[in-house]
Amino acid sequence: MITELTQRGFHIGTVNHHSRAGFEIDQPGKDSWRHAQAGRRQVVIAAPDEIAIYWLLDRELTLDEIESQFKDVDIISVEGYKQAGQPSVEIVRVIWG
Numbered sequence: 001m002i003t004e005l006t007q008r009g010f011h012i013g014t015v016n017h018h019s020r021a022g023f024e025i026d027q028p029g030k031d032s033w034r035h036a037q038a039g040r041r042q043v044v045i046a047a048p049d050e051i052a053i054y055w056l057l058d059r060e061l062t063l064d065e066i067e068s069q070f071k072d073v074d075i076i077s078v079e080g081y082k083q084a085g086q087p088s089v090e091i092v093r094v095i096w097g
Contacts, residue, residue, distance in 0.1 A: 002014070002077060011074050012077060013073035014078075015066055015067070015079065016079045016080065019080065025054055032045050042055035063084040
């Protein structure tokens, strides 16, 4: 779906909900990982063509709070957050034979 919408000229953002605390987004040994181990609250990894920003949270953000962080996107695709009270889209491929 994302590939098709992108090919049609839409700018897509995605959110994937990870239901368990403590997943590791960084790679052990990298500078940003060492910063995390030293006690950082927020990390930005910036390259000429991409940026990643992550921070420690005192509580889980709502889907609305997360969506408010997106810039310059037409559509936000969300995986998970079934309890968020947002509309759902289900796409099913049916093969008749």
